[in-house]
Amino acid sequence: MNRRTLAIWQLSMLTAIHFTVDMLSGMLPGFLPRLLEKYTLSIGTGTLLLTLCAFSSNGVQLWAGTLRKTATRPLLVQVGLVLGCAICLVGLVPAGPGAMWLLTLIVLVLGVGVALVHPEGLRGVCAIDPGTVTPAVATSIFMLSGFLGYATGPLLGGVLLECFGFHGLYLMLIPVALLLVGVSKARVRLAKDRPQAARGKAAAIPHSTLTFWELFVVATLINTGCVIIQGLLPTYLNLFGFSLGFGGLSAMLFGAGAGLGALGTSFLIKKFETIRCIQLEILAGVPLLILYLCAAPSGWAAALIPLAGVLVGAGFPQLVVLARTAPGGPALGTRMGLVVGGTWGIAGLLLLLVGVAADRFGLRAAMFASPFSFLCVLLMTRFLQMKKHRNG
Structure with missing residues (x-):
């Protein structure tokens, strides 16, 4: 098997696992009304319950990102x-x-499962030879699979509940078993710490004009907006x-x-600066999202939601790419846990506040x-750009 074929196979297995585990966590919002x-x-x-799932998965990721720093196999x-x-x-x-206690236990275990997959999955992507698949495209495909998995989860969860009841969820055990076999055959290996920089290939990764912690806050805000909708x-x-x-x-x-928009942005950033792309996308997407929320009682409004997702949710995977080599911040495994786990964990906590507000003021x-x-x-990134411009 040549290097390119092996790299594509490894990336395919990692993206399939990312898709599946995020789909499992995404099913909860789909049958939440029935629950x-x-x-x-x-x-x-x-x-x-949604917050506990998000916080456990993303909070544990901060710890999981520090584990097995020298390991090379994706256990x-x-x-x-x-x-x-x-x-x-759950049925x-x-x-x-x-x-409520048993439901809490289930969502916590689910969250821990998601937490363990993400940091090592990203390290597996980082270990893929940049000469076969460029880091920006590989990371975008990996993150796209998570977006699509979590996006598919509500639909699958709702359909399974409507057709088969809670017992229909057992069907998800089949793809999980197949993936466990497949990833062991793909010989996936893990990067130890910033492999591209160590090999002198950092030029393949876009340069960040923001520090790691500034990217962290921006990613948290984007994820908060997405998690409220999804x-x-x-x-x-x-x-x-x-x-x-x-x-x-x-x-x-x-x-x-959001996932497809991220993939498209991964090609745009070859010609345009990443943060500028994200700003333009959000500027165009926010009015569409507001229009959708106002028109949601009409079925035709569903035509607006994918376009809104393309525009407002596309930036996060590119922030993950920038975070790999952004100034400041910890080592690779920890920063991947922070940018993927910590941002979603904080977003989950903010979602809880939205739930409290919904009980008080109404979900609408x-x-x-x-x-x-x-x-x-939009406001934060513009402020940071103006500040850096003034400071030269």
Whole structure:
């Protein structure tokens, strides 16, 4: 097998695992309305489950990124994929006073599974020879798979629940078993620390005009806007009488749009500066997102959500690429855990605040926190550019 074929196979396995584990976590928003109904939970309590899943997965990633720094085999990727199957057991939870505790345990285990996959998965991508697949494209494809997986999760979760009930979630065990076999055959290896810079190939990675910690804040704001839409959109549309399948489809269209937009941006940054691309995309996307939220009770508005996703959600994977060599920040494994895990963990905490606001002011008003978060990205990046320009 030649180097290019092996690199493509390894990247394919890593992206497939990323897709699957994020899809498992993404199924929860898709059947959240049914979960609230079965266990008589409020929107705030349901949002707490989403937050616990996001916070456990992304909080643990900060720790997981520091593990096995010299390891070369993706053991945690395989373990994380198995733990992600915990969501398939949610139908076994009996209704009653202790249901919330068991649901909490399930989402925490699910979150830990996701946490273990991401840092080592990214290290696996970093280890792929830049001469076969460029780092920007490889990282974008890997991150795209996560976007598409999490985006597909609500649709799949809603459809499985509507067609087969909670027992339909067991079907997800089949692709997990196949991937466990496939990744062991692909001979995936892990990068130890900034392999491209060490080999003198850092020129393949775009240069960041922002520090690592500035990129961290920008990525957190983008992820907050995305997680509000993808986490609560099925429940938001359920208020207007739409089915779980339609709500899941709408969330999937947003996430798929964000992923495809990220892939397109990975090619644009070859000619244009990354932060400038993100600013222009958000500037065009926020009005569309606001229009969609206002027109959501009409079915035709679903045509707007993928385009809004393309524009406002496209920047995050490119920030991951910049974070690999941005000034400041920790070693590669830790910074990957921070930028992928820490940003989503904080976004999950902010989602909890949106849930509290939804209980107090109504979900219709609380959903507008999403476009506000994207506007903060625009204002912050512009401020940082002006500050650096003044300082020369």
